[in-house]
Amino acid sequence: xxxxxxxxxxxxxxxxxxxxxxxxxxxxxxxxxxxxxxxxxxxxxxxxxxxxxxxxxxxxxxxxxxxxxxxxxxxxxxxxxxxxxxxxxxxxxxxxxxxxxxxxxxxxxxxxxxxxxxxxxxxxxxxxxxxxxxxxxxxxxxxxxxxxxxxxxxxxxxxxxxxxxxxxxxxxxxxxxxxxxxxxxxxxxxxxxxxxxxxxxxxxxxxxxxxxxxxxxxxxxxxxxxxxxxxxxxxxxxxxxxxxxxxxxxxxxxxxxxxxxxxxxxxxxxxxxxxxxxxxxxxxxxxxxxxxxxxxxxxxxxxxxxxxxxxxxxxxxxxxxxxxxxxxxxxxxxxxxxxxxxxxxxxxxxxxxxxxxxxxxxxx
Numbered sequence: 001x002x003x004x005x006x007x008x009x010x011x012x013x014x015x016x017x018x019x020x021x022x023x024x025x026x027x028x029x030x031x032x033x034x035x036x037x038x039x040x041x042x043x044x045x046x047x048x049x050x051x052x053x054x055x056x057x058x059x060x061x062x063x064x065x066x067x068x069x070x071x072x073x074x075x076x077x078x079x080x081x082x083x084x085x086x087x088x089x090x091x092x093x094x095x096x097x098x099x100x101x102x103x104x105x106x107x108x109x110x111x112x113x114x115x116x117x118x119x120x121x122x123x124x125x126x127x128x129x130x131x132x133x134x135x136x137x138x139x140x141x142x143x144x145x146x147x148x149x150x151x152x153x154x155x156x157x158x159x160x161x162x163x164x165x166x167x168x169x170x171x172x173x174x175x176x177x178x179x180x181x182x183x184x185x186x187x188x189x190x191x192x193x194x195x196x197x198x199x200x201x202x203x204x205x206x207x208x209x210x211x212x213x214x215x216x217x218x219x220x221x222x223x224x225x226x227x228x229x230x231x232x233x234x235x236x237x238x239x240x241x242x243x244x245x246x247x248x249x250x251x252x253x254x255x256x257x258x259x260x261x262x263x264x265x266x267x268x269x270x271x272x273x274x275x276x277x278x279x280x281x282x283x284x285x286x287x288x289x290x291x292x293x294x295x296x297x298x299x300x301x302x303x304x305x306x307x308x309x310x311x312x313x314x315x316x317x318x319x320x321x322x323x324x325x326x327x328x329x330x331x332x333x334x335x336x337x338x339x340x341x342x343x344x345x346x347x348x349x350x351x352x353x354x355x356x357x358x359x360x361x362x363x364x
Contacts, residue, residue, distance in 0.1 A: 118343075121350070129355055132161070160329055160355050162215040164285030166222075166242055170272045171209060171234075172290040173226040177202045177263040181336045189264070196262050201333060204361070205289055206258055208331060211364040212287060213255060216245045223279060224254045227272035228265040229299050234258050240278055266301070269294035269318035276322060286326060286354070291333040292341045294318060308340060315344050327354035334361070 178188040178199045188199055196202070209224070216222060221242040224234040233239045234254045243250045269290070276282060293311035296303070297318070322328060330345045342358065349356040 166283045168283035168286045169224045170288045171226045173263050174228040174267040180334045220245050229268050231271040266295040268296050270297045273318050273321040286328045289331045292335040292338040328352040329354040330356045332358050
């Protein structure tokens with residue numbers, strides 16, 4: 001009889017026991033590991049959180065510092081741009097100043113050369129006039145109508161021609177003849193007529209005319225005018241008429257009237273030099289006593305102030321009134337601040353063949 005085959009069971013009791021034990025061992029092992037991980041990881045979590053917050057704060061600080069640095073860089077860049085612009089402006093200004101200085105140096109050199117030439121011309125003219133004066137003194141010796149004696153008998157004035165057949169004297173009687181300084185002119189202008197007549201500068205001008213009249217030849221003719229804003233003959237009623245030197249009576253009367261003339265108003269040189277063309281026949285010698293450039297070119301003006309360039313323009317307008325061939329001898333009295341007067345009047349004397357004298361305070 002055949003034996004019944006034994007049936008094999010796949011999941012036997014022993015297999016289940018092994019699986020249960022293994023699974024239990026795994027669970028136990030997992031629990032042990034989990035317990036250890038909890039023990040090691042839980043105490044570390046707070047420390048990591050603090051470090052994370054600290055790092056965040058540091059990052060924020062760094063970003064803030066970065067923003068501030070960017071702002072500083074931008075401001076520095078703007079300052080650099082402004083500095084570059086300022087440097088460029090300064091460089092342009094320096095170039096302009098260099099150009100102006102160069103031009104000024106060139107002008108100064110040219111002026112120095114002109115001054116040296118003028119000095120040489122003055123020396124040459126003075127030498128020539130000394131020679132002519134010596135000849136004239138010999139010719140006019142014993143022919144004088146009047147005499148003049150200053151302090152110490154100072155009868156010197158080298159190179160001035162005071163002779164001629166018809167002698168015209170033009171005397172500046174403007175307010176500037178009251179003094180050498182502007183402040184004193186303004187002060188004396190508001191004083192009484194007696195004070196004005198006693199002004200040292202005006203008395204010196206009258207003494208100069210007195211000295212000049214003493215040099216006139218006996219057989220010559222003369223005319224004397226004063227000018228401020230208007231030009232008038234010293235002897236009333238003699239406008240346009242030549243007066244005889246003769247025995248000296250008219251000459252003495254002219255000097256007396258001049259002493260009573262009060263300096264006032266401005267200086268109209270154009271009307272003064274126009275007298276040269278109004279006299280018939282014209283003078284062959286003109287003597288001009290003045291202290292500065294003209295301040296007007298007509299009898300009336302509403303101008304309160306006048307520039308140096310305008311005064312030069314008035315002077316050249318007046319100079320155009322002088323006809324050719326008539327010498328103009330100039331006696332220039334000192335005046336504060338009128339620096340162009342000396343060269344302008346020297347040129348007038350030079351162009352007309354006359355002489356130029358800058359009067360010292362103790363002459364005549």
